Amino acid sequence: DTGVSQDPRHKITKRGQNVTFRCDPISEHNRLYWYRQTLGQGPEFLTYFQNEAQLEKSRLLSDRFSAERPKGSFSTLEIQRTEQGDSAMYLCASSFYHGRIPGEQYFGPGTRLTVT
């Protein structure tokens, strides 16, 4: 399967703990995005990378969130000192950006985080 994969699919953690999620994009895609989605809402942009460079981070994103994409391949999203409000589905997507055409984004299945 050459689609976007995310690991783990589900994570239950206690408030105050740190969690880390991994995303493996489609190999030839140069852009990688992280979103958060809560029930009944559309995805909310968190951050994105072009190759290994993190180009933008949502102003709404707490400093407890950090993302990396070493070597421009897989990416990790870490949440430190989790809070109950962090409970959501975390989605990763990738795309091939060339010039002015944004390209469609291919989404992974998501990681569902529950903070107790």
Add this chain to the structure above:
Amino acid sequence: SQQGEEDPQALSIQEGENATMNCSYKTSINNLQWYRQNSGRGLVHLILIRSNEREKHSGRLRVTLDTSKKSSSLLITASRAADTASYFCATDADSNYQLIWGAGTKLIIKP
């Protein structure tokens, strides 16, 4: 923050009927995209329409864009049970083509 607003929030129709969903947005855009999300299957890209296009077709899907009204519609013809899903519009408005999403329309196709 969400740029797009889909209307209606929920839609229930009989199989075989046509379904129309609308999306309104707030700022000038480069492109508008529609995605489908099935429970447990993730988001799937359906169609992209550029700001200089007015209508686009893909199979049973027809998308229109009216930039003067800052709105778009998605028409699904001859609906099937498999079309049951949530449908989202997403717009990109800046030079980085970052997508801003609406809250979605939940479509239920009754057999």
